[in-house]
Amino acid sequence: MATTTTSVGSSILSALGANSGIDTSALVTSLVSATRDPRQSAITTQQTTNNARISALASAVSSLDTFADALSSVLAGADYKGTPNSSNSGLASVSLLTGGTPSGLPAQMVVKSLASARxxxxxxxxxxxxxxxxxxxxxxxxxxxxxxxxxxxxxxxxxxxxxxxxxxxxxxxxxxxxxxxxxxxxxxxxxxxxxxxxxxxxxxxxxxxxxxxxxxxxxxxxxxxDPANAKITLDGTDYEYASNTIDDAIPYLRIELTKADPTSTVNLSMSQPTATMKDLLKEYVDAYNTLMGALNTATSTGTDSSTAGVLNGVGAVRDMKTQLSKITSTQLAATGNYKTLSDIGIATNRDGTLTLDTDALDKAMAADPEGITKMLNPTMPTADNPGLSKLMDTVRDNLELDNGSLKLAQARYETLADDLTEQLEKLDEDMADYETRLTSIYSAMQTKLSALNATQSYLQQQIDAWNKSDS
Incomplete structure (x- = not known):
């Protein structure tokens, strides 16, 4: 009887956890963590991937802009357009305006009088x-x-x-x-x-x-x-201008009048470019391949998902690569024997990069150097003869349309970034509520356990008394 009673008492103690030192605070923390961690890990993993895509897309757009802008800047520079010259800078100086190459030079100018103000x-x-x-x-x-x-x-x-x-x-x-x-x-x-x-x-x-x-x-x-206009004669024709800075007499040429001398003739001319179209195309192919190489890395499939490029599977970037790859076959001039980059030795490789056949280019340059120069860098770009710079600008503008695939992809990933942030905030709120509920439940349990412990103590006293009486 005594042995059985003692066993029952021990079982009660074990079941109630008496003197077990249960840390309900740590238990609540562990339960909350077990619920939160998998969900939080999944969201943060998505955030990492999404943020990487946002950054990579921004980098791709920035690289495209840099490439197009650099090409325009290079072609607009004196190396490829030549340098304007004045035979008498004491009477008038000249400089290039952006957007094109001066036409109508050489020209002869006489500065009859300067513009003046009241x-x-x-x-x-x-x-x-x-x-x-x-x-x-x-x-x-x-x-x-x-x-x-x-x-x-x-x-x-x-x-x-x-x-x-x-x-x-x-x-x-x-x-x-x-x-x-x-x-x-x-x-x-x-x-x-x-x-x-x-x-x-x-x-x-x-x-x-x-x-x-x-x-x-x-x-x-x-x-x-007294107020007066500047008066000049350009190739025998008289002109008047309100300012001594003249941008309208010769396209893309600024003339700064500094002194009048009706007896002197100023010769305006353009020096020849110091760089050749061959130099340009070599630099173009190198820069293009750098851009395409970066896109290829970003979209690579890899051996598995862990080694795939961050933009692998992003349709907007595939579209970007497709449009860029069409540049070699796009018409740059409507007339002449050479109308596209592929006609003068530039080919597109299977990976989208370019190859320049210098022998083919040399042959084409020898056959029609002026035609190729006008094709690549026309004085006045038109729809039929856009030139390489305007073509790149058009490709860039088409890719970056507000409703285009690149902008839509960027907007989609930005929206997802906001949504994932909201999910984490909601998870924090949910887990705070969950922790509050668990804390309440275990606090109530502790209260009941304390009451049961009191009952247990009373029963233990009775059992001890029974055991003494038996002995």
């Missing part, structure tokens, strides 16, 4: 400085183009030579003012824009007719320069 100078105020008050009232400036600015003078900020000059400049109507101080005193100098059509007048209404402001009007000031 300039008014006020009477010098003896002993005055820039901070000297000019008086209260209004000043109105009216340009021949119909612009008007009225300045109320009298505040602490503009009732001075310097303050009024600042107010005039801030009006931004094509008339500037400056304060000039010398040994004889201080005055305001007004200057308009160059060109015969850019005259202006200044009128004032002063509270005090003896104030400096009263004398700051066109009728009272001295005109030291």
């Amino acid at each position: 300039v008014y100078a006020s009477t010098q105020a003896t002993g005055a400085t820039g901070s000297t008050a000019v008086g209260a009232g209004t000043m109105t400036i009216t340009t021949a183009a119909g612009k008007t600015a009225t300045i109320t003078v009298g505040s602490s900020t503009n009732n001075s030579f310097s303050g009024l000059a600042s107010a005039i400049n801030a009006a931004n109507i094509g008339v500037t003012a400056s304060v000039v101080t010398d040994a004889k005193g201080t005055r305001l100098v007004f200057k308009g824009e160059t060109g015969a059509a850019n005259d202006f007048t200044v009128t004032t209404s002063a509270t005090d007719s003896t104030s400096i402001l009263a004398g700051l009007n066109s009728s009272a000031m001295t005109s030291t320069s």
Whole structure:
């Protein structure tokens, strides 16, 4: 009887966990972790892959942009276009404008007169400085183009030579003012824009007719320069321009007039390019292969999923590679014996990279150097003769359309990134709720266990008493 009772008591103790030292806090943490970890690991794995794709796509787009922009920059440079020259830079200097190659050169130019602007100078105020008050009232400036600015003078900020000059400049109507101080005193100098059509007048209404402001009007000031156009003769034809900087006389050529001399002729010309189309094509093929090689690595299948490229299976990149591979067969010129890159020795390999057959290129260059130059780098790109730079720009623009596959893929992965972030946030919230529920459950269990322990102690006392009485 005693043995049986003791065994029952031990069983009760074991079942209730009495004196077992159960750490319910650690138990809750372990249960939460066991539930959270697999789900969190799956999400973070997706995040890692998705972020890698976002980065790789951005890198692919950036590389394409860099390639197209660099090609345009190289072809627009003097190495491939030549350098504009002026036989007399003391009369006129020249420089290239972006977008094309100057046409119509060489040309002969005569600078008959320079463009000038209306300039008014006020009477010098003896002993005055820039901070000297000019008086209260209004000043109105009216340009021949119909612009008007009225300045109320009298505040602490503009009732001075310097303050009024600042107010005039801030009006931004094509008339500037400056304060000039010398040994004889201080005055305001007004200057308009160059060109015969850019005259202006200044009128004032002063509270005090003896104030400096009263004398700051066109009728009272001295005109030291009249507005006039620049006049040139280009290949025997007369032209007039409002500015001494001329961008419209010869396409893609800026002419800066510095001095007039009707008796001198300035010869404008272009030096020959120092680089050849062969140099260009070698650099083009190398740069193209670098770009395509990076795309091939990013889309490689690998031996398994762990070694596959991060963009493997992304349709947008396949489309990008397909469009790039068509460049060698795309028409660059509508006429002539050579119309595509493949016609002059550039072939596309099976992996999308290019190969340049220098023998074939040399043969083509010897047969028609001018035709190939115009095909690759036309003076005025057109739809039928886009040239290599415009072709690359077109390919790039088509690939990067807002509703194109690349942009849609980028948007899709960005959306997935936001969704995965939200999933992790939701998981944190769910696990916090789960931990709260488990903590509540085990707290209640502990309460019940404490009550059972009390009952157990009472029963143990009774069992001990029974055992004594039996003995």
